Amino acid sequence: MRLQKILLQVGFTLLAFAHAAAAEPLKVTLLGTGTPTPRLSNFSASTLVEAGPEKLLFDFGRGATMRLYQKRVPLGALTAHFITHLHSDHVVGLPDVWLTGWLAVPFGSRKTPMVIFGPKGTVAMTENLTRAFAEDIRIRIDDEHLPPEGVVITARDVEPGLVYDKNGVKVSAIAVNHGEKIKPSFGYVVEYDGKKVVLSGDTKYDERIAAAAKGADLLVHEVAVIEPALRENYPAYRDIEAHHTSPEEAGRIFSLAAPKLAVYSHIVFASVKPAPDVPEDVLIARTRATYAGPLLVGRDLMTFTIDDGVKVADGAGEAIQPSGK
Ligand SMILES: [Zn+2]
Ligand SMILES: [Zn+2]
Numbered sequence: 001m002r003l004q005k006i007l008l009q010v011g012f013t014l015l016a017f018a019h020a021a022a023a024e025p026l027k028v029t030l031l032g033t034g035t036p037t038p039r040l041s042n043f044s045a046s047t048l049v050e051a052g053p054e055k056l057l058f059d060f061g062r063g064a065t066m067r068l069y070q071k072r073v074p075l076g077a078l079t080a081h082f083i084t085h086l087h088s089d090h091v092v093g094l095p096d097v098w099l100t101g102w103l104a105v106p107f108g109s110r111k112t113p114m115v116i117f118g119p120k121g122t123v124a125m126t127e128n129l130t131r132a133f134a135e136d137i138r139i140r141i142d143d144e145h146l147p148p149e150g151v152v153i154t155a156r157d158v159e160p161g162l163v164y165d166k167n168g169v170k171v172s173a174i175a176v177n178h179g180e181k182i183k184p185s186f187g188y189v190v191e192y193d194g195k196k197v198v199l200s201g202d203t204k205y206d207e208r209i210a211a212a213a214k215g216a217d218l219l220v221h222e223v224a225v226i227e228p229a230l231r232e233n234y235p236a237y238r239d240i241e242a243h244h245t246s247p248e249e250a251g252r253i254f255s256l257a258a259p260k261l262a263v264y265s266h267i268v269f270a271s272v273k274p275a276p277d278v279p280e281d282v283l284i285a286r287t288r289a290t291y292a293g294p295l296l297v298g299r300d301l302m303t304f305t306i307d308d309g310v311k312v313a314d315g316a317g318e319a320i321q322p323s324g325k
Helices: 002-022 064-070 093-102 122-132 134-143 205-211 228-233 235-243 247-256 280-287
Strands: 026-032 046-051 054-058 080-082 112-118 153-159 163-164 169-175 186-190 197-198 219-227 263-268 296-298 303-305 311-314
Touching: 026 064, 026 197, 026 219, 026 263, 046 064, 046 186, 054 169, 054 186, 054 197, 064 093, 080 122, 080 163, 080 169, 093 122, 112 122, 122 134, 122 153, 122 163, 169 205, 169 235, 205 247, 219 235, 219 247, 228 235, 235 263, 247 280, 280 296
Parallel strands: 054 080, 080 112, 112 153, 197 219, 219 263, 263 296
Antiparallel strands: 026 046, 026 303, 046 054, 163 169, 169 186, 186 197, 303 311
């Protein structure tokens, strides 16, 4: 009888623990909010999503390794990686995360294959990278005795739909419209413990994102602002603009989806006079033409903790209040 009581007690404690573990908040960190522009304040596209035991990296923009180091997240601790599309500003950081993450040091230590999902061409790219870095791989296995399994990449070219389902975390790819010649191009939906985060990837105005993000806790969307004079003088900027979403268009997507919080990341900004930083006031004012809800302009290392609501902190851990209601 006594034993039964103790076992019951242990059972309850375990249950309570399991519940506490499952209820751990979903956390999103913007590692890179920029584009190919080599701005120190905005590294190129990369986002970390932490859900229970899963640490998921979305895109390998320039400097992803450095931002993860700043957040004290060992590269070898990442459990899966997802690529939205194969534009260089989303994958130039891949060799760095891959090979630095393999080193037998506290910020690396990957001992098992690196898991990567992405659009068609992802497998071919990882095979080619493995060929490109063959000498480094040979040397480090021979000389430093690094575990050969830790440098293996298990990549898969995926289609829209559920691509990852582990430890209560579901990741689905959605097709987005980044232009006729950039297909496939994905956004991603992460679901965990009744919470939902949507990442738009690079896209023009696409209501499929609004549909996927209906009632989401967090919608991270790209945006582009290019000054008209620049557009007239450099045709390249017209092309860039044609592949992205304006603040007014993003506002329409936010209004349709009505997320608890809308955030800009992958902020394309080009001005005639080189500006040291992205003008947040311009982005917000233009978005307000079509959206009145909670909005933030993302900054590198900004963190979103999603529980009953969404708490936001900057890279230094200071709380941030979104604009709008
Ligand atoms: Zn792109
Ligand atoms: Zn991009």
